[in-house]
Amino acid sequence: QITLKESGPTLVKPTQTLTLTCTFSGFSLTTTGVGVGWIRQPPGKALEWLALIYWDDDKRYSPSLKSRLTITKDTSKNQVVLTMTDMDPVDTATYYCAHRTSALVVGFDYWGQGTLVTVSS
Amino acid sequence: SYELTQPPSVSVSPGQTASITCSGDKLGDKYVCWYQQKPGQSPVLVIYQDTKRPSGIPERFSGSNSGNTVTLTISGTQAMDEADYYCQAWDSNSVVFGGGTKLTVL
Numbered sequence: 001q002i003t004l005k006e007s008g009p010t011l012v013k014p015t016q017t018l019t020l021t022c023t024f025s026g027f028s029l030t031t032t033g034v035g036v037g038w039i040r041q042p043p044g045k046a047l048e049w050l051a052l053i054y055w056d057d058d059k060r061y062s063p064s065l066k067s068r069l070t071i072t073k074d075t076s077k078n079q080v081v082l083t084m085t086d087m088d089p090v091d092t093a094t095y096y097c098a099h100r101t102s103a104l105v106v107g108f109d110y111w112g113q114g115t116l117v118t119v120s121s
Numbered sequence: 122s123y124e125l126t127q128p129p130s131v132s133v134s135p136g137q138t139a140s141i142t143c144s145g146d147k148l149g150d151k152y153v154c155w156y157q158q159k160p161g162q163s164p165v166l167v168i169y170q171d172t173k174r175p176s177g178i179p180e181r182f183s184g185s186n187s188g189n190t191v192t193l194t195i196s197g198t199q200a201m202d203e204a205d206y207y208c209q210a211w212d213s214n215s216v217v218f219g220g221g222t223k224l225t226v227l
Contacts, residue, residue: 037216047156047164047207049216060214063122096163105170106211107154111163 002026004036004097004112011118012087018117022080022097029055029075033102036080038071040093041114048093052100053080089119123212125219132225139195141222143208146189151210153191155184158221159204167206168193200226 008020020038027034037052051071052060061069070083080097094116098108125145133139143153153171156164166175168184171191181196195202203226208219 039216039218046221047158047209047218049218052216060216063215104154104166106152107156107166107169107209108164109166109169109175111165114163 002099002110004099004110006095006097006112006115008095008115008117010116011120013121014088014119016087018082018084018087018091020082020084020095020097020115020117022082022112024078024080024097024099027099029053029073029078029080031055035100035102036073037098037100037108038080038082038095039098039108040091040095042090042093045093050084050095051082087119091117092119093117123210123215123217125208125210125217127206127208127219127222129220130223130225132227133195133198135200135226136197139198139202139224139226141193141195141206141224142190143193143219144190145210145217148191148210149186149188151212153184153186153208153210155182155193156207156209157202157204158207164207195224198224198226202226 004024035054038050053071068085073080094114096114097112099110100108155168157167158164171186172184183194207221
């Protein structure tokens with residue numbers, strides 16, 4: 001059974017750096033083809049992809065946010081960490097992590113419950 | 122940057138067929154997936170590789186891809202299908218989501 005859970009601060013101040021952790025079970029990020037991505041959703045708005053890391057440490061970033069994002073993995077802890085610098089109120093959103101495999105070709109098949117991050121002074 | 126365009130809303134009567142479109146440049150050359158998201162819940166993958174259904178997804182959900190438009194079709198729509206639906210594709214090694222379509226069953 002694959003599960004993912006996001007954790008991190010619920011409130012950050014403008015200009016601060018956000019660090020979110022995705023802790024997962026039921027799969028290994030050392031298995032060929034497996035990846036974990038981060039997606040966010042501002043209140044009442046659409047999904048927006050942020051970053052993706054694969055079993056071989058290949059990393060992909062949203063072109064519009066690339067300069068602010070870093071994604072890393074700790075396979076021993078079954079965790080993926082996303083950092084986003086220079087937070088702004090427009091970054092207020094629910095942040096999700098999600099699992100994918102290359103067998104899907106496209107898409108994320110398991111999602112965490114999401115964590116709401118509010119950016120406010 | 123690549124864009125996927127969805128209608129903001131679609132309405133359907135119970136038992137009828139709902140069609141939700143997603144359009145983008147040369148979208149027919151890409152694989153697309155669809156998610157269902159109900160209020161307060163995480164997205165659920167309902168279609169991948171244009172036409173395939175993950176385990177547990179009802180057969181009334183189907184997908185097609187032709188030209189620059191992909192379509193999610195829900196046959197015999199039920200009240201429980203009322204939700205937001207998002208298409209997603211890859212472009213230049215980036216994940217791209219559509220703007221979402223609110224499906225109302227009334």
